[in-house]
Amino acid sequence: MITITGTVGSSGKYLVTGIPVDTHAHTVLKIAFENNTGGTNLALVAGTDADFAAATGGLQLSDSGGPGFQFLTIIDTHKLAGLLIFVRRKVGSADSKFTINID
Secondary structure: OEEEEEEEOOOOEEEOOOOOOOOOOOOEEEEEEEEOOOOOEEEEEEEOHHHHHHOOOOEEEEEOOOOOOEEEEEEEHHHHOOOEEEEEEEEOOOOEEEEEEEO
16 A cells, blocks of 8 residues: 655646656555545546646546545556546635545
8 A cells, every 4th residue: 555645736737757657557545535624626537748837637536525534446457548647626725635545
């Protein structure tokens, strides 16, 4: 398992993967996503470079609730092939801390 923490700042987005997902296998990923900042709403997204640049579009993998709520996504890695994974703010304007656990 890997844990990733970060903060969505003034840009409204945070790049999680530095390059697009490179997989040809059909492997299941379990992703737990949590927004750690009250008063904001975040989305975990898989999308193209253009989706990330615009902070819109893409495949929403998870939404967030308030601090303390983790949401589970179970997905085949093949569906993520060629896409970046990023977090974007949907509601609020404050810097928003998040945690992602991937197994």
